[in-house]
Amino acid sequence: MSSELQQAVFRARYNSGQQRLIRLAGVLLIVAKHGLRGLLYVWPLTLLVFVDFPGAWDSIR
Known part of the structure; x- marks a missing residue:
């Protein structure tokens, strides 16, 4: 910014309540x-927790 007036106007507008609400x-x-978006991509993976795959737990037992 080239002048102090421009900086002052920018700061006054930037710090206004309306501008803070918009941000x-x-x-x-x-x-x-x-x-x-994360839930959209991850929810099928959470279903795998409830699916019983034959022999999936044999190595843990």
Whole structure:
């Protein structure tokens, strides 16, 4: 930024309540998106815990 006035205006706008709310909403949306995407890919693997494969536990016993 070239002048102190530009920096002051940027800081005032960046630190405003509305802008903080928008940034917080963006962070929450990204976290929710990645969390749901992870669940979408992982849930079939959790079903494997409940499936009884013949002979799967023989090596443990």
